[in-house]
Amino acid sequence: MQDTKREPLIRIRDLRKSFGPLEVLKGIDMEVREGQILALIGPSGSGKSTLLRTINQLEDVTSGEIWFDGTLVNAPLPHRAREKHLNALRRSIGMVFQHFNLFPHMTALENVTMAPVLLGLHSKAQARENALRLLAKVGLSDRADYYPSRLSGGQKQRVAIARALAMEPKVMLFDEVTSALDPELVGEVNRTMKQLAEENMTMLIVTHELKFAADTASHIVFMADGRIVEEGPPDQVLRNPLQARTRTFLQQDFAG
DSSP states (O other): OOOOGGGGGGGEEEEEETTTTTEEEEEEEEEEEETTTEEEOOTTSHHHHHHHHHTSSSSSSSSEEEEEETETTTTTHHHHHHHHHHHHHHEEEEOOOOSSSOTTTTHHHHHHHHHHHHSSSHHHHHHHHHHHHHHHHHGGGGGOOOOOGSSOHHHHHHHHHHHHTOOOOOEEEEEEETOOOOOHHHHHHHHHHHHHHHHTTTTEEEEEEEEHHHHOOOOEEEEEEEEEEEOHHIIIIIIOOOSSSHHHHHHHHOOO
């Protein structure tokens, strides 16, 4: 029997994405293994967020392949079959966005329980028990009955993380989740992500916070101009980069 743990959870081959005449991703090759914490860094406009969004098909790809857990993510399928395919895919790929996207008319608890109940993953009682556990995990057990309007930005983002975790995903995607927060709120969200990293949750994190990436990631991917310029362990990429383009970026953006 094949040991599937030896296979990458995500495999990307020659991935290209264009918006009209603008080519945003220019032949990306990348692998993510189970339990890996991969940080995507690079200047604005380098394609990091677009790459993340192609993995769960919030953006269609122009060409290339994305494989997740042995399944071709961007398989050409008829409309109904593709819808079913994407629904199954997104149950296993949690994503947290820069702007929380919580339902304003629902409490924190209701935001976390809604999808598992609607999709039949849990009964209402099971979903509630799980949601309370997850809210406690992100430090918000005392905010379960609060509506988003009564939560700080950092609290909203932690509810969003709990909501994604409620689907019991195999991988979590984080797209600049602290960039819209006031500086004093960034730490509480970063601590939540570090806790997930310590629990060996597979994660892809687009971030501009290079010290957080150095402290948390097991693998760094530096992107510029739609390409992967350099990748490797944090100490190598952030402390002793091999490529001049990486060195230029770090000199501008990373102190330490």
